[in-house]
Amino acid sequence: xxxxxxxxxxxxxxxxxxxxxxxxxxxxxxxxxxxxxxxxxxxxxxxxxxxxxxxxxxxxxxxx
Numbered sequence: 001x002x003x004x005x006x007x008x009x010x011x012x013x014x015x016x017x018x019x020x021x022x023x024x025x026x027x028x029x030x031x032x033x034x035x036x037x038x039x040x041x042x043x044x045x046x047x048x049x050x051x052x053x054x055x056x057x058x059x060x061x062x063x064x
Contacts, residue, residue, distance in 0.1 A: 005050075009043055 016039030023032035058064075 005046070009046065012039055012043055012046075015039075 016035055019035045020032045023029070023035060
């Protein structure tokens, strides 16, 4: 993986963490949970092509 990719994921985590704290402190627990869930979905969508690439490489190695 490239370093840019890891930095993107870390930045998303940092932003989501800060938003979650701000929303929780202001009594908006529902929005805080939705923000955390949205961050998880965004990171999962970023990781999906990487995982598919890994599976393709494994298939190529074992000739499946």
